[in-house]
Every structure is written in structure tokens, then in C-alpha cells.
Amino acid sequence: MIQLLVIAKAPVPGRVKTRLCPPCTPRTAAVIAAAALADTLAVAGAVPAVRRVLVLDGDHPAPPGWVCVPQRGNDLGRRLAYAFADTALPGVPSLLIGMDTPQVTPALLAAAGHALGTNRAVIGPADDGGWWALGLTDPADAAVLPEVTMSTAVTGRDTRAALHGRGAGPLPLTRLRDVDVAADALAVAAACPPGSRFARAVARHLTGAPEGVR
Structure with a gap:
């Protein structure tokens, strides 16, 4: 059994997804x-876990039954490292994902958790060269993350190195596309399952399609 961590930023205009602007407004x-974020939390909530942490x-409400822990650190690498350190449970591997891959499925997360049972680390590569998931059996291994330059085309490679x-060479997971710019949002929305909140929001606010689409 694993602990699931979702690292996220409160969806406040002007502070999130600014690379969608334009064509979006803040x-x-x-x-x-x-x-x-809502889709990601719903999927994570459907996967068996010892504990789920936002x-x-x-400031944003966590789902019932979730623990909410504030981020700390001056840059993303440190925030990621502290996320593992501040939530560590003895003997329980942690799988961390972000809010930028709402097409993720319970099956993908369950497979990652299963892989953590026999591997010290797992990593989910992203199409842009970064990663969408990182699982560690030893939270101390996250100490390398502040040394890695985040949000570049070689972040995944450098994290693995x-x-x-x-x-703690990580086992690779399924590759996913994460949402940075408008083209990513459209492609990811097309990959989301029926009923996806993200797909509906993209259809309404990015493509101009009627709200009832999908």
C-alpha cells in the first residue's frame, strides 16, 4: 500500500496556468x-492508499478524508523535496503527482503503486521532457530534487540521473502529456474520459464550444 501525494497550486486567477493566456484570460x-485539480483529486481518491495528501x-479545500499540508521552499525542487519529507510515513512508499495530467487514470496510479512494491523509485515521463509522477520508497531520496533544474526539456533526464x-534508479512509468500551453490543454482534454471536468472546462473556455460538449 502507498501514500498518494498531489502537489498543487490553488486555482487563483493570475497565479495558475498563466501560459494559457492568451487565448485564455486569467x-x-x-x-x-x-x-x-478536481479531476486529479477524484482519480487519486479512487486508488487504494494508506493516506492521501494535498x-x-x-488556500483550497481538500476532499473529505484527505490531509492538507502546505508547501514550503523557495523553488519547485525544494517544494517537491519537502513534500516527501513533510508527509513521510515510516515503511510506506509515497507516489507524488501534480495537477497537470487530468487524463491520468486509477489504473495508471495503481500500476505505479504496484511498481513501488518492488522498486526503490518510479518516474512517469512527460512529453515535454519533465515528469508527471515520482514515487519513492525512501523519502530521503527526494533530497536530490533541489539540485535538478525544474521545468526544462531535460528535467526528467536530470531527475533520473x-x-x-x-x-535509486527509477523504473519508468507510462508517458503522459501535461498541460502547459493551449495546445497541450486541447490534446489532454481529448484524452480525458467522458465526464471529465477538465474536458468540459476546455471545451467551454478554450475552444468556445457549448458547455454541454462532452
Whole structure:
């Protein structure tokens, strides 16, 4: 059994998904971000876990039964490292995901959790060169993350190399596309299951389609 961590930013206009603007406005970008977070939390809530934690920058309600832990650190690498350290449960592996892959499924998360049963670390590569998921059996291995430059085309490669340096070479998971710009949002929305809040928000606010689409 694993612990699931969702690291997220409160969907406040002007603070989230700013690379969607234009064509979005800060308000509609925040609506899309809120939908992505809602879908992600719903999927994570459907996966068996010892504990589910929302590691949050800002103020946003966590689902019932979730623990909410504030982010800390001056940059993303440190925030990720502290997310693992501040939520560590002895003997329980942690799987961390973000809010930018709302197309993720319970089956993908369950497979990642299963892989953590026999591997010290797992990583889910993203199409842009980063990663969408990182699982660690030892939270101390997250100490390498502040050394990795985040949000670049080689972040995934450098994260894998840093973990290899600790003897924690990660097993790769399924590759996913995360949402950075409008083209990503459209592609990810098309990959979401029926009923997706994210797909509906994109259809309404990014493509101009009627609200009833999907």
C-alpha cells in the first residue's frame, strides 16, 4: 500500500496556468486549472492508499478524508523535496503527482503503486521532457530534487540521473502529456474520459464550444 501525494497550486486567477493566456484570460485559465485539480483529486481518491495528501500552495479545500499540508521552499525542487519529507510515513512508499495530467487514470496510479512494491523509485515521463509522477520508497531520496533544474526539456533526464547517483534508479512509468500551453490543454482534454471536468472546462473556455460538449 502507498501514500498518494498531489502537489498543487490553488486555482487563483493570475497565479495558475498563466501560459494559457492568451487565448485564455486569467479567470478562465484558473477555471481550467480548478477543473484539472478536481479531476486529479477524484482519480487519486479512487486508488487504494494508506493516506492521501494535498500538498498545497495557497488556500483550497481538500476532499473529505484527505490531509492538507502546505508547501514550503523557495523553488519547485525544494517544494517537491519537502513534500516527501513533510508527509513521510515510516515503511510506506509515497507516489507524488501534480495537477497537470487530468487524463491520468486509477489504473495508471495503481500500476505505479504496484511498481513501488518492488522498486526503490518510479518516474512517469512527460512529453515535454519533465515528469508527471515520482514515487519513492525512501523519502530521503527526494533530497536530490533541489539540485535538478525544474521545468526544462531535460528535467526528467536530470531527475533520473540524480536518483541513479543515490542508487535509486527509477523504473519508468507510462508517458503522459501535461498541460502547459493551449495546445497541450486541447490534446489532454481529448484524452480525458467522458465526464471529465477538465474536458468540459476546455471545451467551454478554450475552444468556445457549448458547455454541454462532452
